[in-house]
Amino acid sequence: MSVSALSAYELGPRIGSGGMGVVFGAKHRVLAREVAIKFLHPNYIDDAEAVERFLREAQVIALLDHENIVKIHDSGVSERGPYLVMEKLTGETLKARLERGPLAQPLAIQIADQVLQGLAVAHRKGAVHRDIKPANIWISDRDAKAKLLDFGIAKLGDRTSITTTGAAMGTVTYMSPEQATGKDCGPQSDLYSLGVVLYEMLIGKPPFDGDTVQVLQKHAKASPPTLPARFPMHVRSAVAKALAKKPEQRFESAEAMRKALLDASAPGRPIRRKVLAISALLALAISTTFLMSRPTNPARGQAALPPGTSIVTASRMEVIPFETREEIDPTLKPGQTATQAGTNGEEEVTVEIKDGKERVLGRKVVRPPVPQVVRVSLFNLKCPKCSGWNTQDAKYCQEGCGHRFPGEVSP
Secondary structure, eight states: OOHHHHTTEEEEEEEEEETTEEEEEEEETTTOOEEEEEEEOGGGTTOHHHHHHHHHHHHHHHHOOOTTBOOEEEEEEETTEEEEEEEOOOEEEHHHHHTTOOOOHHHHHHHHHHHHHHHHHHHHTTEEOOOOSGGGEEEETTTOOEEEOOOTTOEETTOOOSSOTTOOOSOGGGOOHHHHTTOOOOHHHHHHHHHHHHHHHHHSSOSOOSSHHHHHHHHHHSOOOOOOTTSOHHHHHHHHHHTOSSGGGSOSSHHHHHHHHHOTTOTTOOOOHHHHHHHHHHHHHHHHHHHHHSOOOOOTTOOOOOTTOOEEEEEEEEEEOOOEEEEEOTTSOTTEEEEEOOBOEEEEEEEEEETTEEEEEEEEEEEOOBOEEEEEEOEEEEOTTTOOEEETTOSBOTTSSOOBOOTTOOO
C-alpha cells in the first residue's frame, strides 16, 4: 500500500502497544469501516530484520483466514514506517483478563478450544506461531470469542528463521523445551505453549516461575506441576500431555488436543458413575441368577418341596449412589468453581426368592456413600436494579426483574 492509500484512513487515537508495534484506531474515509492500524515501533524502523519480520506477519495472517485469527486488510510502508491494517477488535487480551484472577473451567476450556481451532488451520497451512501467550490472545467483550494475534515471529513452511540460528524464540514463560534450548520447533511447540496458557487460566499463574535463566531451565528439564484433583481427570491429563518435554510425547495435532479437552470418550476421562452403577448391577444380576439356578437342598429330615414352591434365601451387595449437591464456597473467587469427588456406598441386601419373585428380607449398610459436593462461586455480576447476583453470561437479570445488562459487560 502506498502513502496515498494510507491517506484513505482517518487516524484515531493510540489504542495499544506491545512488542514491536504501536496500534491506532482508524476509520476508512469512504467505507466508514473501523479498523486498527499497527505501525512498527519507531525504535525498530532502522532495523532491517525487524522490518522484514513486521511485514512478514502480514503475509502469514493473510494466508490464515479463520474466525479465531485476527484478520488483516492491507499492509505497506508510509512516512511513519511499515504498517498493517487489521480488523478492529473490542474486548481485552487474555493477559489483561488474567490480571483479575483465574478463569472458571468452562470459560478456560472454551478459550483454549477456540485457540486450538485457529492453530489447527495455521498448522495445516505450514505456519507455526511460536509465541502463544496470553498477551497474544484477544477475548471479545461480547461472546468471549478468542482470536490469535501477532504472528511476527511465526515460522512459515520450511523457510529459514530470520533470527539467528540457536537463539531462543518466543516469550520465556511460555516457551517449549525445544524453544528454550534454541532448537527448531514445529506445531507441538505451539501446543506446549498453549498448555502453559491453559494451566495459567485454571490456576492463575504459569507452571514455572523464577528469573529468565531459571524458567528456561525448568522448561527444558523440570517436571511441570499437575493440576489439583478438583479438576476433571480428562482436563488434567490433557494439560499434562501438552506439557510433555518431548514433542513426540505431546498431542499429534491441535485437533487431537481439542478432542482430549472436549470429547467425553477422550483417553484419561474418568468412567461415569452410571457406567460404574450399571456394571455393579449387572454383576449382581449374574450372581442372583446363579443363586436362583442352584438346586434347593431340603433340611435333614424334611421332605423336598414340590416344583414351583422352591424358596431361596440369598444375600447380595448393592450400590448406593451418592448424591450431588451445590454449595457456595466463600474461598473461591468470582468465576471459579471447584468439585469435591464422592464415592458410591455398598449395602448388603438379604432377599427371599419364591416362584421367581423376590422379597427383600433386610438391608444392612456396609459402606456409606460419600456425597459429591460441587462448590459454586459463579455469581459475579450484580444487578443494579434489584441487587441480585447473576452468572457471568447473563443477558437479562436472572432474578426476574427484567433488567438487561449492557453488551460491553466483561466475560
